[in-house]
Amino acid sequence: MKNNKISRRTFIQSSGLSVAAWATLGQGRPARGGEAARSSGNLWPGRVAAVSNPGAVTASAKLQPDQVREMVDRAVLELTGEKSLEEAWALLLPGLKPEDAVGIKANVINPKLPTHPEVVAAVVAGLKAIGVKENNIVIWDRVSNGTLGSFAKSGYTLNDSTAGVRCLGTDHEKVGWDSQVKARVPSVNLEFPVSRLASEMVKYTINLPVLKDHNTPGITYALKNYYGCIPLLDAPLLAKVKASRMHTGNGNPQIAELYNNSVFRDKTRLHLGDALLFSHVNGPGGPATGAAYAIHATTDPVAMDMVGLEIVDRKRREDGLEPVAAKSGYIQAAAGLGLGVADRAKMDLREVKLG
Amino acid sequence: MRRAFCLVAAALLLAGCEAWQHAATPPDLKALLPESGEIPGFERDGEASLGQGLEGLARIIDGAAEKYVKFSAERGIFQDYAIVHERGEIVSVAIYQARDAGKLFREGYEGRRRPEPGIGQEARARLELFGATALDFYQEPYYVELSINCGRPEAIEHLRQFAEAIARRIRTSS
Numbered sequence: 001m002k003n004n005k006i007s008r009r010t011f012i013q014s015s016g017l018s019v020a021a022w023a024t025l026g027q028g029r030p031a032r033g034g035e036a037a038r039s040s041g042n043l044w045p046g047r048v049a050a051v052s053n054p055g056a057v058t059a060s061a062k063l064q065p066d067q068v069r070e071m072v073d074r075a076v077l078e079l080t081g082e083k084s085l086e087e088a089w090a091l092l093l094p095g096l097k098p099e100d101a102v103g104i105k106a107n108v109i110n111p112k113l114p115t116h117p118e119v120v121a122a123v124v125a126g127l128k129a130i131g132v133k134e135n136n137i138v139i140w141d142r143v144s145n146g147t148l149g150s151f152a153k154s155g156y157t158l159n160d161s162t163a164g165v166r167c168l169g170t171d172h173e174k175v176g177w178d179s180q181v182k183a184r185v186p187s188v189n190l191e192f193p194v195s196r197l198a199s200e201m202v203k204y205t206i207n208l209p210v211l212k213d214h215n216t217p218g219i220t221y222a223l224k225n226y227y228g229c230i231p232l233l234d235a236p237l238l239a240k241v242k243a244s245r246m247h248t249g250n251g252n253p254q255i256a257e258l259y260n261n262s263v264f265r266d267k268t269r270l271h272l273g274d275a276l277l278f279s280h281v282n283g284p285g286g287p288a289t290g291a292a293y294a295i296h297a298t299t300d301p302v303a304m305d306m307v308g309l310e311i312v313d314r315k316r317r318e319d320g321l322e323p324v325a326a327k328s329g330y331i332q333a334a335a336g337l338g339l340g341v342a343d344r345a346k347m348d349l350r351e352v353k354l355g
Numbered sequence: 356m357r358r359a360f361c362l363v364a365a366a367l368l369l370a371g372c373e374a375w376q377h378a379a380t381p382p383d384l385k386a387l388l389p390e391s392g393e394i395p396g397f398e399r400d401g402e403a404s405l406g407q408g409l410e411g412l413a414r415i416i417d418g419a420a421e422k423y424v425k426f427s428a429e430r431g432i433f434q435d436y437a438i439v440h441e442r443g444e445i446v447s448v449a450i451y452q453a454r455d456a457g458k459l460f461r462e463g464y465e466g467r468r469r470p471e472p473g474i475g476q477e478a479r480a481r482l483e484l485f486g487a488t489a490l491d492f493y494q495e496p497y498y499v500e501l502s503i504n505c506g507r508p509e510a511i512e513h514l515r516q517f518a519e520a521i522a523r524r525i526r527t528s529s
Contacts, residue, residue: 059506060486060505060506060507061485061486061487061504061506062486109417110417111445112447112487112502112504153435153445214418215418215419215421215422216418216421220418233410233413233414233417244409244410247418247421277485277486280483281464281465281466281483282464282466282481283419284417284418284419285416285417285418285419286419286489286502287484287485287486287487287489287502287504288484288485288486288487289466289483289484289485290483290485291485319466319467319483321465321466
């Protein structure tokens with residue numbers, strides 16, 4: 001893939017041009033009505049770019065950075081329908097100013113199967129190429145390095161300095177929970193402060209989950225990753241007791257309701273799913289049990305979870321196991337809230353095979 | 356007023372329970388862990404984590420805790436071991452004390468497996484992993500899970516060494 005470096009000025013200009021282009025061109029135009037129109041970050045309801053490349057993962061499960069970078073770049077182009085990466089990223093992150101920060105919400109809760117650093121690195125490279133300052137890119141999750149997740153054990157280097165790409169958890173002394181911005185979950189009558197890394201510290205969020213089976217909601221992928229944006233187990237005592245309600249009933253509809261808060265729904269501009277490796281049994285805490293060799297790019301987390309669910313259940317059927325779809329009612333609930341498309345027939349799955 | 360009293364009472368009760376969980380954690384679970392160097396070439400990587408009950412386990416293994424508690428796990432200890440001089444390979448050890456460790460072994464895992472004779476009351480290797488190797492066994496009242504982020508043939512031998520060491524310690528402790 002060619003290097004698409006451009007100056008910051010060009011990026012800001014192209015960003016403006018791209019936004020203007022949506023308004024006048026039919027191709028790639030963001031949805032403004034009907035299903036999933038409530039989510040302002042969901043520019044293309046139902047569209048998922050699925051780029052696969054078996055050469056991106058070795059037999060010993062090591063990722064090949066160059067191939068991963070190519071997959072991420074291709075997925076972003078395929079999703080946006082743009083010809084150049086700068087136009088594609090500018091379309092996804094409109095109006096970005098040089099001083100604006102972009103958050104990358106990774107998932108490192110299980111270091112045996114985290115969002116792979118190589119995938120995050122590919123996104124970072126894309127952002128840098130369009131002029132986002134390194135230090136304005138923040139890779140984050142709930143915990144920096146602890147029992148409940150670890151960047152270090154997942155292959156990342158923590159960085160809270162004023163140089164380079166930042167990488168830290170909400171538990172870091174410079175972060176914490178935002179008491180001004182609350183996420184509501186009406187079905188269980190709960191309200192949570194959100195990570196400042198999801199609210200005031202960034203202009204946009206890029207969601208980078210990893211595909212795992214989950215004993216409660218069947219799978220964890222795009223939508224469930226937002227549980228890492230609120231205090232659950234790390235909440236004060238009484239709040240923690242209440243927070244256990246977030247997992248009752250297979251998280252349906254709590255998972256959908258959590259995402260249906262503006263701080264997540266509107267600020268998230270891209271969901272980039274890491275399904276290079278995934279688990280279909282013993283998740284979410286176990287090692288990878290399969291390889292889909294795939295990267296998914298979408299603005300529709302509901303559609304991406306449907307794609308992830310299919311991968312997990314296909315493998316489970318191959319192994320003679322009960323599918324987990326029956327537990328995954330939260331996906332339909334999310335569609336019901338207008339957060340995306342769960343109807344497979346209405347989805348626009350754009351598959352690209354590399355390698 | 357009554358509501359405020361109830362809330363304070365509940366908070367004190369819960370705080371007491373939590374404090375009890377830490378204070379009452381018996382040392383024997385830690386004693387089941389191999390020491391650094393006990394398995395040649397492996398050193399403890401960081402501190403062990405202890406969790407009790409659903410909440411305590413969820414603090415360490417998040418959403419996975421529900422499954423273990425459902426199958427009778429009461430508490431667990433978690434410790435990683437790194438291969439000395441070889442970057443990146445980690446053995447993860449999880450030991451659960453359960454009311455019925457056999458049930459946890461039989462019903463807690465549904466993937467493909469191969470029996471591994473001679474360890475605990477029953478042991479098996481998990482076969483479907485990608486780039487990793489795992490082995491689990493039970494010896495009442497403990498259920499033990501071991502994994503290494505390596506899919507090479509010798510990986511299962513590393514896990515067997517850990518499993519045998521832990522099984523010996525369980526026998527000694529009882």
